[in-house]
Amino acid sequence: MPAYCNYQIYSEIRFRPLLFREWDVMRGETMMRKDIIEIRWHGRGGQGAITAAKIVANAAFASGYSGVVMAPTFGTERRGAPVLTSLKISKQKIYDLSPITQPDMVIVLDHLLVKEADVTNGLKPGGLVIINTPKPPGEYRFKVKGIKIATADVTKIASEVGLPQGIINTGIIGIFAKATGLIDIELLITEIENEFKGKKPKRNGKAARVTFARTLVGGN
Amino acid sequence: MHIIESGNVAAAYGVNLARAQVIAAYPITPQTPLTEKLSELVDAGEMNAQYIPVESEHSALSVCIAASSAGSRAFTATSANGLLYMNEQLHWAAGARLPIVMCVVNRGIGAPWTVWNDHQDAISQRDTGWMQLYACDHQQIIDTVIQAYYLAETVSIPVMVCYDGYILSHTYMPFEIPDAKTVDMFLPPFTPAYALEPSNPANLNTVTLPDIRPDVRGNMAPAYMEIRHNLHMDMREAIDVVADIDKKFKKTFKRGGNPYIEPYRCDDADFVAICLGSLSYQLRDVIDLLRDEGLPVGVMGLRLFRPFPDQAIAGALSGRKCVIVFEKALSYGNQGALYADIKSALYPCKSRPIVHNYILGLGGREIKTAQLIEALRKSCKKPKEIGDTPVWIGLKL
Numbered sequence: 001m002p003a004y005c006n007y008q009i010y011s012e013i014r015f016r017p018l019l020f021r022e023w024d025v026m027r028g029e030t031m032m033r034k035d036i037i038e039i040r041w042h043g044r045g046g047q048g049a050i051t052a053a054k055i056v057a058n059a060a061f062a063s064g065y066s067g068v069v070m071a072p073t074f075g076t077e078r079r080g081a082p083v084l085t086s087l088k089i090s091k092q093k094i095y096d097l098s099p100i101t102q103p104d105m106v107i108v109l110d111h112l113l114v115k116e117a118d119v120t121n122g123l124k125p126g127g128l129v130i131i132n133t134p135k136p137p138g139e140y141r142f143k144v145k146g147i148k149i150a151t152a153d154v155t156k157i158a159s160e161v162g163l164p165q166g167i168i169n170t171g172i173i174g175i176f177a178k179a180t181g182l183i184d185i186e187l188l189i190t191e192i193e194n195e196f197k198g199k200k201p202k203r204n205g206k207a208a209r210v211t212f213a214r215t216l217v218g219g220n
Numbered sequence: 221m222h223i224i225e226s227g228n229v230a231a232a233y234g235v236n237l238a239r240a241q242v243i244a245a246y247p248i249t250p251q252t253p254l255t256e257k258l259s260e261l262v263d264a265g266e267m268n269a270q271y272i273p274v275e276s277e278h279s280a281l282s283v284c285i286a287a288s289s290a291g292s293r294a295f296t297a298t299s300a301n302g303l304l305y306m307n308e309q310l311h312w313a314a315g316a317r318l319p320i321v322m323c324v325v326n327r328g329i330g331a332p333w334t335v336w337n338d339h340q341d342a343i344s345q346r347d348t349g350w351m352q353l354y355a356c357d358h359q360q361i362i363d364t365v366i367q368a369y370y371l372a373e374t375v376s377i378p379v380m381v382c383y384d385g386y387i388l389s390h391t392y393m394p395f396e397i398p399d400a401k402t403v404d405m406f407l408p409p410f411t412p413a414y415a416l417e418p419s420n421p422a423n424l425n426t427v428t429l430p431d432i433r434p435d436v437r438g439n440m441a442p443a444y445m446e447i448r449h450n451l452h453m454d455m456r457e458a459i460d461v462v463a464d465i466d467k468k469f470k471k472t473f474k475r476g477g478n479p480y481i482e483p484y485r486c487d488d489a490d491f492v493a494i495c496l497g498s499l500s501y502q503l504r505d506v507i508d509l510l511r512d513e514g515l516p517v518g519v520m521g522l523r524l525f526r527p528f529p530d531q532a533i534a535g536a537l538s539g540r541k542c543v544i545v546f547e548k549a550l551s552y553g554n555q556g557a558l559y560a561d562i563k564s565a566l567y568p569c570k571s572r573p574i575v576h577n578y579i580l581g582l583g584g585r586e587i588k589t590a591q592l593i594e595a596l597r598k599s600c601k602k603p604k605e606i607g608d609t610p611v612w613i614g615l616k617l
Contacts, residue, residue: 057224070392095501097387
């Protein structure tokens with residue numbers, strides 16, 4: 001079979017030692033625009049990370065961040081598999097739509113993902129990790145030092161306020177509001193209720209409000 | 221009103237505001253959410269149009285050709301191999317002078333199979349006689365779709381509105397939805413010179429002889445070559461029409477002003493990067509960083525690819541030290557198609573800049589800011605060391 005086709009069976013041809021030429025030498029160089037806050041969301045397909053990011057995007061825009069870009073991982077998505085969503089916010093227009101590599105904060109919708117995925121990959125020093133988990137922040141240890149950790153048991157709170165099992169993408173926004181102080185919780189709740197018009201808007205809003213009150217913040 | 225939505229939804233709202241009457245499309249990633257949104261709008265009664273599901277892209281454009289021939293405002297959308305499957309009908313729609321508008325959500329072409337972004341799909345169709353406009357963000361997508369109908373119907377030539385798959389189609393950002401009444405004032409209903417109808421039957425585009433001859437009424441009728449010449453001449457005239465429409469749009473909606481080229485920090489730039497689509501916006505951040513290093517560099521985003529605004533390009537680039545063409549497509553066995561076009565436009569200039577060609581981002585390969593900085597630094601600092609051969613960025617051989 002010819003070597004110019006993409007047959008996976010050609011492992012001996014395709015996977016000879018790779019010579020990463022000139023451009024990859026640049027990998028370590030950081031060139032972030034300092035006005036952009038970069039938030040990476042880790043969830044599972046079907047958990048609603050994109051909807052949650054969209055709600056925060058709308059609230060950010062309404063509170064004066066005129067530059068808002070939300071990008072799901074490009075490609076195919078499977079229910080239950082780990083997925084990523086990027087959210088960048090700034091007071092100025094954002095031109096670079098490429099995926100986030102050095103987030104200011106990461107939001108983890110499912111605490112089991114902490115073991116499955118490298119959630120703190122590229123996290124900036126002094127960055128923030130938000131986790132939906134029954135555990136307090138002190139029980140988490142990450143390789144990256146000098147970071148803040150914020151947690152709440154969003155899954156439990158969701159069932160307390162009468163949401164169906166596993167609906168956690170609104171409660172998680174409560175941790176975000178409490179731990180970052182970037183956007184007013186009332187504005188976020190308004191956006192949640194707008195997004196879930198006809199789909200239990202009040203309970204979804206309440207999930208965020210209760211989570212906001214029960215968020216624990218610690219360090220690492 | 222501002223909303224935060226995906227690029228595909230921006231395009232769908234543009235089609236709705238333009239009051240397209242017939243939509244026919246076949247799903248293909250990353251275009252699918254655009255026509256799904258349109259089918260929702262039609263189903264909900266928010267859009268007064270016929271949505272015709274078809275079994276292929278060839279049929280989708282055939283339906284649009286029929287609808288447009290009968291005097292309806294027609295729309296379709298596709299990507300990559302779907303666009304290629306339309307190829308025969310693309311030539312037909314242009315030759316038949318039907319003002320169809322199509323969104324091409326740019327994606328790489330198989331084989332090997334890819335669903336990710338590059339520009340090979342639209343660029344490979346550049347000689348079909350369709351006009352090609354490129355958008356850099358969601359505001360430009362929605363605005364360009366509306367302008368595209370105006371343009372297509374003014375010169376009776378179909379238009380592709382091209383935007384980057386995933387990078388724009390699936391990314392959410394804020395954009396303003398123009399007011400429907402203002403759009404209605406800007407874009408009057410489609411009134412074709414002739415529309416097919418049973419009471420006034422006609423043969424359209426039947427076998428046309430090599431030479432001119434009297435028609436059934438005894439008037440001399442143009443032959444194939446004259447008809448094709450007219451298509452070309454009208455397309456050349458469309459360059460001015462694009463500028464007129466942009467002026468009118470800016471007066472009405474307070475947006476636009478750069479119908480051919482959108483420049484960024486180019487006034488005093490000795491070195492100018494140029495490309496199509498959202499990459500020109502990504503390059504703006506790179507330009508800012510290089511300006512901080514003291515390099516006199518700027519970037520231009522090309523909005524109109526066909527007809528090619530060669531005089532505007534010559535005017536904007538003549539006298540620069542170096543022009544750097546970034547391309548997500550390639551004319552295999554030669555060079556980037558845009559690179560060749562730009563060199564051709566610069567040939568008559570007295571002061572011809574050095575021109576470089578970088579090929580990048582094929583099949584969705586991530587374009588890193590660091591790579592763009594390094595490429596531009598090299599082009600600015602050692603312009604004579606890079607030859608006429610395309611340089612590939614991010615290649616891992």
